[in-house]
Amino acid sequence: MKRTSRDIRTANRYEVLRQIIASSPTSRQELAAATGLSLATVATLVGELLELGMITEVGFEDSAGGRPRGLVAVNSSGGALIGVDIAETYVRVELFDLALTVLARADEDVRPGESRPEQVVAHVAAAVGSVVAQAGVEAARVLGVGVSVPGQVDRDGGIAEYAPNWDWHDVPLLDLLAEHIAYPLYLDNPLRACAVAELWFGAARGHGDAVVVNLGTGVGAGLVLGGGVHRGVSNSAGEWGHTTLVLDGRLCHCGNHGCVETYVGAPGIMLNLRELSPRSPLLHPEDQTATVRALADGVAAGDPVALKVVRDTARYLGAGIADLVNLLNPEVVVLSSWVASLLGEPLLDEVRASVARHALRRPLAATEIVLSPVPTDPVCLGAATFALEGALQSVGQRAAGKRAPTAKGRTAPPS
Amino acid sequence: MKRTSRDIRTANRYEVLRQIIASSPTSRQELAAATGLSLATVATLVGELLELGMITEVGFEDSAGGRPRGLVAVNSSGGALIGVDIAETYVRVELFDLALTVLARADEDVRPGESRPEQVVAHVAAAVGSVVAQAGVEAARVLGVGVSVPGQVDRDGGIAEYAPNWDWHDVPLLDLLAEHIAYPLYLDNPLRACAVAELWFGAARGHGDAVVVNLGTGVGAGLVLGGGVHRGVSNSAGEWGHTTLVLDGRLCHCGNHGCVETYVGAPGIMLNLRELSPRSPLLHPEDQTATVRALADGVAAGDPVALKVVRDTARYLGAGIADLVNLLNPEVVVLSSWVASLLGEPLLDEVRASVARHALRRPLAATEIVLSPVPTDPVCLGAATFALEGALQSVGQRAAGKRAPTAKGRTAPPS
Incomplete structure (x- = not known):
């Protein structure tokens, strides 16, 4: 969708409140420095937020030689x-x-x-x-x-x-x-x-271009482009789980073959395990969560099957994330949702190595790949x-x- | 990159001149209606463009009952x-x-x-x-x-x-x-x-979200998102040619395997032909342009090998374009550059059919796929x-x- 001046005003309002939540108490001057907005714009937006009761005045700080600066903070109970x-x-x-x-x-x-x-x-x-x-x-x-x-x-x-x-x-x-x-x-x-959570409170905060990769039963990518969430013309952008990684590969419920999701969604990970070791005790055929947790525990214990499954999964995932890096050239890729959370650092390490094998040098050098820091x-x-x-x-x-x-x-x- | 108020002012200046070039002579009122900007903003931007000599005042048109409206036009010799x-x-x-x-x-x-x-x-x-x-x-x-x-x-x-x-x-x-x-x-x-050419003068004009697929020796996608060109954090966005379509597929010069470019770039198309019919007279081993032109002529003449090669190429291309449709949810996908231009409508028809087989229903319904209308x-x-x-x-x-x-x-x- 095209952006209008109203969109940019709304985005600025978001940006100022985001910054106040992150660094309460803070001054209008600090907010201007942190957001790149003019002091006049910040003052107007702060005034609106005060009127809404979303933030409050909480005193003053000395400024060297000048007038004391008013401080504002988020009004938690507002x-x-x-x-x-x-x-x-x-x-x-x-x-x-x-x-x-x-x-x-x-x-x-x-x-x-x-x-x-x-x-x-x-x-x-x-x-x-x-x-x-x-x-x-x-x-x-x-x-x-x-x-x-x-x-x-x-x-x-x-x-x-x-x-x-x-x-x-x-x-x-x-x-x-x-x-x-x-x-x-x-x-x-x-x-x-998940994209909005990372943009406001997580690893995408302060970044213009970020991709939030959601790893759960389903798989997708929340796109933060130009400082805002990219939704596409009919709010369906981000269906990275349904991009083709293996032409004529595994059948996907969307009707296509070889979709990213069929290799790195929780059911895809179970299939990766079953193909490697059909009778593995790690496999809980009717329980995705138990299987992914067993893999995480297996990796921690050095189980070779678990290590291989995570490496295989990371190989697919890294190739798919390299596609996002080459196509969108983001500053940060965030791995989010329950599969990423359970498999954690061992998955992240393998994914970083796999992305490095598949991505172009220039966008790769500009991109960080991290686990979501959002604790809830x-x-x-x-x-x-x-x-x-x-x-x-x-x-x-x-x-x-x-x-x-x-x-x-x-x-x-x-x- | 994050957008600033300066970026939006620049984007508005582009939008107004773009509209003037497309519809000279035109009035400030028509420009405001076409761009969604306020009349005051349009008047300011028109004033700047007049001062630069990029546009000129070219008379008045009657407005029903009101003051005559001043008309402006692009100053070609400016x-x-x-x-x-x-x-x-x-x-x-x-x-x-x-x-x-x-x-x-x-x-x-x-x-x-x-x-x-x-x-x-x-x-x-x-x-x-x-x-x-x-x-x-x-x-x-x-x-x-x-x-x-x-x-x-x-x-x-x-x-x-x-x-x-x-x-x-x-x-x-x-x-x-x-x-x-x-x-x-x-x-x-x-x-x-190519993205900027389509945005100003071609099929992306007036669209917020568009993808310009470049089909030549190399392959890539110019991204128009939120009404402007998406460049990424280090100006390397759009390397769709180096996204993986066939994991472990053809070796690409980028070092990766199975990149889109290895199947639909001109050398990839030659390989599609060689794999189908190694001694085909359509093949000019040292001349990409002659080979693609021979394929175009062959399709026009109903040559079954040429038809099959274009269909195979369109199958790869359609799967890769469906990835862009699912991920970005654009309003329009434009096929540009010399391979698209030579293979023309027959390629377009096959590509549309292939995208329809691979893409999700909702983003597919929102997307048009067209050949570039830029004549030069x-x-x-x-x-x-x-x-x-x-x-x-x-x-x-x-x-x-x-x-x-x-x-x-x-x-x-x-x-």
């Missing part, structure tokens, strides 16, 4: 944000303060046979009610609820267009949720959630950040007499 | 731009007026054994002198010279970092050229030149546009008392 991670087997909901600290969490299992949209929505509604009650926040302080659902999402329409695991097609998820949840609602998918569930954190971004975006739009186009549901809290 | 296409076997230089019409052209053959930087620079200098003399423009009217050189380029430093065909490493090309050429000089590579050498046109962009960028920077960072050489014309 609002609450809720992040919803709808996954294949569970719904996780977390409630955050404005410093994005988790105040409450609720998990609901989604059992096989419970995957109809109404059933999933009931789980989400129950968990959202639970976190609000646990945290004891007034409903009026909840700025919004961000929801992550796997697959392809019509963000503006609030529709889960295609969720492969459940074969959902064109489910009007936000309308269904709005029947139970009275806060502003924002929908997107886990790729975007990045999908919940990113989903909550959708709500924060929504609240910041609606500042400008309220001023222009418009309603946030991505927020669904009543914006007034329940009475 | 300046000249030179584009240089340095290729493996030739140097082509074209001189354009400000409407980007070609006024003069000079070609120089680069014979084997003439590939030292000083030799290539001498060819460029001779051809630049020739086009200025042919067109009879005053040196003072030449706004700049854009130079395209294959491979990886340090744009700001004016350095050809790696040109694979000639094994150039870190050649300070703009400094060498500045010894002979007294106009402001701008360097980049053919991927960027897109590399020369794009290179000349580098000079136009440089002149527009230096407006803001002159105002801020700075010199265009990418322009090399004396900015005063020769006496």
Whole structure:
């Protein structure tokens, strides 16, 4: 999509709040230096954030010979944000303060046979009610609820267009949720959630061009380009898991053959193990998480089969990441999600070696490859950040007499 | 790279001039409607362009009931731009007026054994002198010279970092050229030149997200994202030719195996033909152009071998383009450069079918695949546009008392 001056103002607002959250307390002068924005622009944006109650004045610091500088800090209690991670087997909901600290969490299992949209929505509604009650926040302080659902999402329409695991097609998820949840609602998918989490709070912060590689059951890449999330013309950018790595290779559920996901998604890793050692005790045929954990434990114990599987997986993964490096020339590639988290440093080391074998010298030299430093569930954190971004975006739009186009549901809290 | 407010002002200046070139004569009101910018912003930018002499006032049109609206048009004779296409076997230089019409052209053959930087620079200098003399423009009217050189380029430093065909490493090309050429000089590579040509004058105009696939001896993708060219952190984005399509496939000169380029670059197409029919009369072993032209003629005549080679090539190409569609979700994919131009519609039809077999439904539905509509050498046109962009960028920077960072050489014309 083309960028407008309104987009750049919203992006600047994000950038200033991001910087305040990262370095509270801070001065307008420090914010100008850190963001590259003019002091006048920073002063305007800080004024808006103060008016919203998202930040507060917290005193002054001496400046050598000049007037004392006013300090601002994030107002943690100035609002609450809720992040919803709808996954294949569970719904996780977390409630955050404005410093994005988790105040409450609720998990609901989604059992096989419970995957109809109404059933999933009931789980989400129950968990959202639970976190609000646990945290004891007034409903009026909840700025919004961000929801992550796997697959392809019509963000503006609030529709889960295609969720492969459940074969959902064109489910009007936000309308269904709005029947139970009275806060502003924002929908997107886990790729975007993880990208936003890294951009605001993780390894992509301060970088213009970054790729957040999501390694879970499904696989994809959240793209941060030009300092913002690249969504593409129909919000489906980032489907790196469905790029061809091995022409005519393994059959993928998308219908194509040889997709990256079929080699490095959790089921692909299980297949890598099965092809190497069909009766390995590391293999838990019906349990991806147990298998990946057994591989991680095996690597730690020096098990040769586990080492070989991680090396084989890293070979595929490195070739696929080298494609991203050559094509996009990012400053940083972040490995995120549960498979990356379980396999950790041993996977990272092998991936770095494999990328170095496949990538061109110049973009390789410009790129760091790191594990996500986000300590909590990045999908919940990113989903909550959708709500924060929504609240910041609606500042400008309220001023222009418009309603946030991505927020669904009543914006007034329940009475 | 992160975008700044200065970047957005420069991008707006580009957008307004682009629109004026496309639809002269036009009014400020029409420009505001076409670009989405405010009338005040358009009026400011039009004022700058008038002051630069790039556009002129050309009268008024009636507006129903209101004041007559002033019309502006591009001032074709307001300046000249030179584009240089340095290729493996030739140097082509074209001189354009400000409407980007070609006024003069000079070609120089680069014979084997003439590939030292000083030799290539001498060819460029001779051809630049020739086009200025042919067109009879005053040196003072030449706004700049854009130079395209294959491979990886340090744009700001004016350095050809790696040109694979000639094994150039870190050649300070703009400094060498500045010894002979007294106009402001701008360097980049053919991927960027073709992307800029499509963005200003071709199928990417008016689109936020577009991919320009370059099919020649080398292969790559110029990326237009968020309305501007995506260059990456070290100006090496777009190396799609060196993404893996067939893991452990054909050996590529980059050292990797199975790169897209080894299947769909001109030498890869020759190999597709040789593998199918080693003694085919279509094959001109030492001449890529003659072979691709023979294939095009063969397809037109219904030759089954030619048809099969184009279909095989399109199968690889379609899988690789589907990767771009799934990853970037662009509005348009443009096939550019000489191989695309020679193989034309028959290749396009097969590519569309192949992309449809490989891409995901949602991004596929949002994407058009087209042949480049640019009627002249897109590399020369794009290179000349580098000079136009440089002149527009230096407006803001002159105002801020700075010199265009990418322009090399004396900015005063020769006496």
